[in-house]
Amino acid sequence: MNYFLLIAREIGIGKEQVASAVNLFNEGATVPFIARYRKEKTGGLDETQLRSIEEKYNYYNLLEERKQTVLKSIEEQGKLTPELEEKIRSATKLQTVEDLYLPYKPKRKTRATIAIAKGLEPLADFILDNPLFDGSLEEEASKYIDPEKGVETAEDAIKGAGDIIAERISDTAEVRAAVREYLLENSFLVSEKAQLKPEERDKNKKDVYEVYHRFSIPVKKIKPYQTLAVNRGEREKFLKVSISYEREEVEKIIYEKFFPYERTVFEDFLKETVRDSLLRLISPSIEREIRNHLTEEADNHAIEVFATNLRQLLLQPPISGKIIMGIDPGYVSGCKVAVIDTTGKYLEGTTIYPHEPQKKTEAAKKTTLELIKKYSVDLIAIGNGTASRETELLIAEIIKENNLDTKYLIVSEAGASVYSASVLAKSEFPDLEAAQRGNISIARRVLDPLAELVKIDPKSIGVGLYQHDVDQKKLSKKLDDVVVSCVNYVGVDLNTASLSLLSYVSGLSKPIAKRIVDYREKRGRFNTREELKEIRGIGEKVFEQSAGFLKIPGGENPLDNTFIHPESYGAVQKLLDLAGVSPAEINKKGNLIELYVKSKGIDKVAEQVGTGVPTLKDIIENLKKPGRDPREDLPKPILRSDVLKxxxxxxxxxxxxxxxxxxxxxxxxxxxxxxxxxxxxxxxxxxxxxxxxxxxxxxxxxxxxxxxxxxxxxxxxxxxxxxxxxx
Missing domain, CATH: 2.40.50.140 (Nucleic acid-binding proteins)
Known part of the structure; x- marks a missing residue:
């Protein structure tokens, strides 16, 4: 099975691109590294395409492993035919493999296995093999009466034969596929109010599912949020959910799929057997599959929404060079206030009580104004939780009454409490109480949103839809991928990045990130990227994967403050020589390099410097704006000085x-x-x-x-x- 070709068709790219990406994955390359530094090898695949290849390749590996297990099991039973083997080997979905394996899968005790143990399988075969039998079925069945085996009458024998046939119908892959296809296209998801006694329901849960008390929608048209809402309502025992379909139509499909003849004297009996097979065996499992399918689709959609929101939140532009005051609003416990400098260093903090029940408004104003003046606060970040707008009104009054140039903005405080109680927060601020750490986080979210938000479990950042209802393992993987993507898209300052930020850099593990921080504390700042190799655990491979994302502003080599990978420094030097620009002049003459390349032709210059065109384009872009933060082009948050009601x-x-x-x-x-x-x-x-x-x-x-x-x-x-x- 050529899985590379299948993946290529599914994504809409070339087979060679898939093969190149998979080879790079197998060599230990990360998605951010491949997307940025191996464009020539992959034909310019972006991170989304690369992650899709990775996901699909893992699926097909799992599929191949399952095929081998199934083939081995059937072969050991002595039932593997060339035709069956071909069907299994050519399957492209796990579901197809499971359908084909079903007749051979070791079974627990069923009505069919009991009937077989009673010696009734030959009677089932007789009914199936003799559609034009002109005798009496009762007489034929009476041959199988055996009181010692529990077959007391001919009717018992016929019933047992029916159980065997019903299970064979259910175990037929083509039948299950046809029923599944029909239900996906023609069935309805139906929900109604669950009829439960009060003591059977959690008293702490409110019924917020009125819209789903009498709800019916085609399965193929249901929206993801409807699936998740119905699932939650069912889980909380407020809803009863089922799949509705035209039973007679499905029975007809099954009959025509399973029985090879146009007519049989046993038609009435076999139609009854089909009904039994559908209601007792096929329908329950296929309905579960459909519900699982809908849930998986809804999960994937909700996770994508969360991931998209998270990416956009993490890539908010930083407001640098400002003295910032963070306020975590509250009533009874007061408002926690903290001031940080332009580097995020904590300067001073206190608690004010401007709101009910203490309502020490004037004292709160005085304390806040003193801090603003003491540290020349430029900006005040107010958390958006309890008492947020009342605190906003207070700050607006302070600004207006004292004719200050200070501005304020409302900041999402989602996850601040999670961070404040974390081991990381305790290690950063061991002498502060948890509540005070939270408002430092709020202030830092304005200074550099990405650097601060990476310290928090992505699920706690609060930009999701039904995030607690979806597959948590899949959600965590997706959100971690988003954080990794954002951190490497922006890059990090090797000399100031926190342990949390460094641990998301391509190729770096948490232990290695910790050693980088320890190195800085013991030996001072890094002056070149090459110094990374002095750290235990950073060999050639780790250096290759991480170096391009670790920037050194003000270092010995200006290229170390760009996304240009050290492996391309030789090509850059050749380019500078051709353009007549020295490394020290990069900041001033970056645009001249671009003009030179345009005048000579990019293909020719790429050949001269010994690199591919995509890499040369990236080099030129980085030389034009060395050290540039890609978030700079995004609109800055709205800063306010007055308040609306x-x-x-x-x-x-x-x-x-x-x-x-x-x-x-x-x-x-x-x-x-x-x-x-x-x-x-x-x-x-x-x-x-x-x-x-x-x-x-x-x-x-x-x-x-x-x-x-x-x-x-x-x-x-x-x-x-x-x-x-x-x-």
């Missing part, structure tokens, strides 16, 4: 806001009032929008129009006017 909103008003979360039906936008507004998918464009991600991303700055304000229900409906980059 829901009562201030009027229909038709236009405001700017920040996209906080995206779901199937739309996007939630922070427009500076207590509650995020919703842009329904129908209000994103004048044309039909299938996927909100086709229009906007998390952290986008957008202009919106107020469509409706429901103060009682705390709902705001918005219409998208445009994005910051387009306005």
């Amino acid at each position: 829901m009562e201030d909103l009027k229909i038709g008003m236009r405001l700017k806001g920040t996209v906080r979360n995206i779901v199937d039906f739309g996007a939630f936008v922070d427009i500076g009032v207590k509650h995020d507004g919703l842009i329904h998918i129908s209000q994103m464009s004048n044309r039909f929008v299938k996927n909100p991600f086709d229009i906007i991303n998390v952290s986008d700055i957008v202009e919106v129009e107020i469509l409706n304000v429901d103060i009682e229900k705390e709902r705001i409906s918005l219409k998208l006017i445009g994005k910051a980059a387009e306005i």
Whole structure:
């Protein structure tokens, strides 16, 4: 079986590209490394394509292992025919292999196995092999009466033969495939309110599934969020869920698939046997398969939504060079305040109590103002949890009353409490209480979102949809892939990156990342990438995979502050010599190098410097903007100095806001009032929008129009006017 060809067709790329990628994986190369530094070998495959190849290749390896196990099992039974072997070897899905194996799979005690033990298999064969029998079935069956075996009457014998035939029908791969195909295309998922006694249900759970109390939808049209909602309602015992279909139509399909003759004297008996096989054996397992299939599709969709949101959140542009105050709002426990410098170093912190029940508002204002003035605070980051908007109002009043240039913004505090109680947080701030660590994290999320958010379990960052209902193993793998992708897309400063950040760099494990941090603490900053080789565990392979993503601003070699891989330094030197530019002049004359290459022709220059065209293009791009952070081109967060209330909103008003979360039906936008507004998918464009991600991303700055304000229900409906980059 040529799996490379299958993968190539599924993804829509060349077979050679798949083979090259797999070879690189087998050599220990990572996805970020291959995507950035092995474009010539793979034909320019991106990370999405590479991860898809990796996933599909692993699936086909699993499929091949299962085929070998199944073939061995059937062969040991002495039942492996050339035809069956060919069917198994040519199968491209695990489900097909399992269907083919079903008749030979060791069974627990069933009605059919009991009937066989009673010696009734010859009677079943007789019924199947003699469709035009002109005698009496009862007389034939009476030959098998054996009270010692539990066959008291001819009727008992016929019933046992029916059980054997029913199981054979169920075990037939073609039958199961036909039923599965029919149900996927024509069945309905139906849910209704579960009839349970109060004591049978968790009293802490509320029935929020009214819309699914009388719900029916074609299986092929169900939306992922509907599947997940129904599953959760069933799990919490509020819903009863089933698959509905035309039973008679399915029985007809089974009959025609299994029986090779046009007519038989046993037709009524066999039709009854088909019904029994369907209801007792086939339908329960196929329905489970369909429910599992729907759940898997819904899981994959929800995970993709979460992953897309997470990527956009992690790649928010940093606000560097600012003194930042972080505030973790609260009522009873007060608001935790912390100030960090431009490098993220903790300067000072305290707790203020401006809200109920203490309501020491004036004292809180005084303390906050003193910290702002003491450290010349440029920006205040306010967590978006409990008492967030009340705290925002307080800060807006302080700014206005004292005529300050300080700005503020609302920051997602999702996961801050998880970080504050973590071993990492305790090691960073051993002398601070957990609550104080949380608001330092809030401040640092503004300074460098990626560097701070990598310290938190991605599942706790709070941009998902039904993330607690999906396959947790698959979710964790996907989110880890996103974090790895983002960290390597941005690159890290080798001399300042935290242990958390370093551990996501291509080729680096946590132990090696820890040794890098220890090296810095003992020996000081790195001056060249080559010094990495002095660290235990960083051999040629690890260096190859990681070096290009580890940057050294202000190092001995300016190329060490770019994404140019050390393996290409020789080619870069040749290029500089050809263009007449010295390494020291890269920052000033990077554009001259691009002009030189254009004048000579990129193919010719690539040949002269000894590299491929894709790599040369990347080299030129890095020489134009050495040390560039790819997040710089994204719109910065909205900074505010005043506050709005829901009562201030009027229909038709236009405001700017920040996209906080995206779901199937739309996007939630922070427009500076207590509650995020919703842009329904129908209000994103004048044309039909299938996927909100086709229009906007998390952290986008957008202009919106107020469509409706429901103060009682705390709902705001918005219409998208445009994005910051387009306005």
